[in-house]
Amino acid sequence: MNIYYHPNYNISLGFLDRFHPFDGSKFGKVYKEIKTLEGITIKQPAHPISEALINEFADDQLQQKLTQKDYILKALEVPQMSFLPHSIIKSRILKPMRIAAAGTVAAAHDALNGTNCWNMGGGYHHASPHESEGFCIYNDIGIAIQQLRKAGTAKADDRFIILDIDAHHGNGNARTFGDDSTVDLFDIYNNEVYPSDPTTKSKVNINIPLQSGTKGDVYLKKLEAGLNQVKSGYKIAFVVAGTDVIDIDPLGALGLSIQDCITRDTMVVERLIALNIPFVFTGGGGYSEGSAKCIAGSLKQLYKC
Numbered sequence: 001m002n003i004y005y006h007p008n009y010n011i012s013l014g015f016l017d018r019f020h021p022f023d024g025s026k027f028g029k030v031y032k033e034i035k036t037l038e039g040i041t042i043k044q045p046a047h048p049i050s051e052a053l054i055n056e057f058a059d060d061q062l063q064q065k066l067t068q069k070d071y072i073l074k075a076l077e078v079p080q081m082s083f084l085p086h087s088i089i090k091s092r093i094l095k096p097m098r099i100a101a102a103g104t105v106a107a108a109h110d111a112l113n114g115t116n117c118w119n120m121g122g123g124y125h126h127a128s129p130h131e132s133e134g135f136c137i138y139n140d141i142g143i144a145i146q147q148l149r150k151a152g153t154a155k156a157d158d159r160f161i162i163l164d165i166d167a168h169h170g171n172g173n174a175r176t177f178g179d180d181s182t183v184d185l186f187d188i189y190n191n192e193v194y195p196s197d198p199t200t201k202s203k204v205n206i207n208i209p210l211q212s213g214t215k216g217d218v219y220l221k222k223l224e225a226g227l228n229q230v231k232s233g234y235k236i237a238f239v240v241a242g243t244d245v246i247d248i249d250p251l252g253a254l255g256l257s258i259q260d261c262i263t264r265d266t267m268v269v270e271r272l273i274a275l276n277i278p279f280v281f282t283g284g285g286g287y288s289e290g291s292a293k294c295i296a297g298s299l300k301q302l303y304k305c
């Protein structure tokens with residue numbers, strides 16, 4: 001597989017990092033762990049996604065909102081940091097997210113040509129063409145599918161699936177694709193935390209709600225049953241592989257171990273290979289010390305797939 005990473009994926013506001021429970025340097029930690037593996041292919045997105053490309057996806061109201069610092073800070077869940085100049089937010093937070101989104105777009109092109117990919121960043125599944133929220137500003141998977149169609153590399157009736165295995169329900173993807181019959185949604189998530197949105201439930205094709213504290217054995221059984229419902233015929237499977245499913249994550253409130261998380265990723269990869277569906281893994285959420293260990297562990301196991 002091609003692994004997408006860029007040093008600028010890492011988000012840091014220096015001493016202000018303590019205001020958000022997000023290990024913004026996890027990408028660099030993973031890179032250090034995996035870069036010397038034999039035969040590994042690590043690619044960098046050439047440049048951040050452009051303003052024009054963002055505006056093709058975002059509706060007029062969202063384009064307007066994204067010019068407002070307070071809206072962005074609320075979407076990033078750090079409204080208390082309103083003392084930060086807009087230029088710092090743009091360069092230290094939004095630019096890394098735009099580079100990570102470019103990784104998803106590039107990976108989608110590779111996957112369409114048959115190469116599986118893992119983008120360490122992206123997977124901003126709470127964003128949609130109408131809103132940014134939940135630390136997600138740009139819906140990179142939505143943008144990627146739009147760009148594939150625009151380039152003509154994907155036809156209008158080509159089918160995609162998003163497998164959302166982040167701890168949180170993918171309300172942004174549901175808003176983006178809920179009425180698009182060519183994009184199916186699979187979601188296994190904690191039903192007792194944000195966003196708790198009935199509309200999202202009604203839009204997801206394979207919907208697997210869990211209770212807070214669900215342990216690895218129960219989770220993996222339910223995941224397996226859900227994966228067995230996924231059929232072949234998709235051009236690409238996008239995976240939102242948030243590592244906030246592990247028990248030390250302060251926001252996901254599930255009970256998986258790091259090894260359970262690695263097993264989760266392995267099960268998804270094995271199922272997609274069996275179904276002959278090229279895939280793009282994306283980072284999703286994951287805010288704890290254990291997050292980098294999960295991603296590095298999965299990549300060490302799966303980078304030759």
Ligand SMILES: [Zn+2]
Pocket residue numbers: 166167168242244252284285286
């Ligand atoms: Zn999450």
